[in-house]
Amino acid sequence: MDGPESGLVGSGYPRPDKLSAALKMFVQKRPDWSALIGVAPFFAFAAVMMVAPTVALVADAFVNRQGQLTLKNFVDLNTPEVIAAFAESIKISSASAVLGGLIGLGLALVVGRGVSNSRVRSIVMTFCGVASNFSGVPLAFAFIATLGRLGLVTTALNTIAGLDIYDAGFDLASFWGLTITYLFFQIPITITIMMPAIDGLRREWREAAAILGARSWHYWRYIGLPVLWPSLLGTLALLFANSFGAIATAYALTGYAVNIVPILLYAQIRGDVLHNESLGAALALGMIIVMAFANTIYLALRTRAERWLR
Template sequence: MSSANTGATRQTSKRPRLPLDWLGVVPFLIFVVLFLFLPTMKIVIGAFQNPDGSFTLDNIKGLYTPSIITAYWISIKISIASALLGCLIGFGVAAAVVLGGLPNWIRSPLLTFSGVASQFAGVPLAFAFIATLGPVGLVTVFLKTQLGLDLRLMGFNLLSFWGLTITYLFFQIPLMILIITPALDGLKREWREAAEILGASGFQYWRMVAFPILLPSILGTMSLLFANAFGAVATAIALTGSSLSIVPILLFAQIRGDVLGNPHLGYALAFGMIVLTGIANALYIWLRARSERWLK
């Protein structure tokens, strides 16, 4: 009986067990499949299909028309400009809080605001900037009536390249602050003390020690900000409408169902955006992995 019970116990122990450790991430995996993987695959497949479902490269060839190339170039320039300015300003703010000797109570409200502002986009953000910097916005009217500065006469137009770039900075700067703050926290005090003992000045410490260590994090965050701006759709459409020819606006025009629209050309436009943002995100992951070697 004992040997039979032992055999039964062994058979029971060999039965496959449910991977309960993965149960907690099942909702996340379902969300990724339904709202990320499947829509992406539909876009990729649709970019190489005719309306009848047959394979074609005409949609990809359509991306090389002058109007679409111009739209991609404008979108890339806006993304680069907002990423560079976002990195520069965000790094300055984060460095002032982490390393600049500011009071500790400033850090928590700043990070809280950055977490909220980095997700604030779309129609509310566009309306906020129109009400602030639009032709009859609060700041525009104040500068004109109180200081005699007419932004329109000075060449500033919110519905333009720089207007959209400034609008994007509202969520680009907070995102930079959120990502670069842990990297600044990772700079060890011993590194600065060792540099000072060896006779290095503050500038030399930053040029030879701190900046090379932070450079992968900065470049990686810049690539992430580029992807973030390049993929912003709702803000651009709500703010500029059709006055600025960028890829998200052309994509919206192709897939909204008009007679002149070509949904499969819209799929090709979206496919090009996926490729560019995918490269930027892959670069961010690679650079972040390199920076973590030093900052652990």
């Protein structure tokens, strides 16, 4: 007769505990079909709107106008105009990301640490959710009506203080004009992302530091900023990618006055003079690589930062 170590009862049937464990393992391995059916529309939408266009884009980048395989499209990227467009896009994206990140972090600290009223915080977060998605033609029109040559703020400064910002060198269709416009949605995005990280700063840490004789500067230098640093760096990477790929706002605001990659790409695909879809596909592929790199940094740093939110 089999011993108890074999897991069998005298009749040769499995022990009840063994059977229960095997059944539980089988149930855990079965797919949750109801959940898969629920997310199927999302995957279908992603395949049609993201995967398929990306595959077609990659295919177009390696063919010429006659449909033959070539690398000439990528060789043509090494031109002064394209290099200048990438440099200008990187400068604008970096400036809007750094300024938006720092201003947004300061405002998030004020709201997160200084505002205890839940209703006020709810209003601020609601506004940030709306403002972070306010872009494109409506945002460009709003800034033209505000800071354009005949904008409300421009006219008011000229009438009240005798200051003409355009005579002083400001231009909405320029580097700083586009950067300031991008800040309108970069700052709310920063507040939205940084608020959970700021809420993760426990009051016990501040009290413990104070008991040990640490001043406010020491607390932020050795505790607060190290905890917020991964979230802040990840936010900067996300803001960079967000502004690097923006086209509707830039085109509606500046037209072709600012040489950035999205506008140059638009000219290659839809333009009448610079029409070259294959070169546009190569440009778009370069944009995808830059944005994918920035988003990868964001996801990696966000994963590291989430350990403080548990």
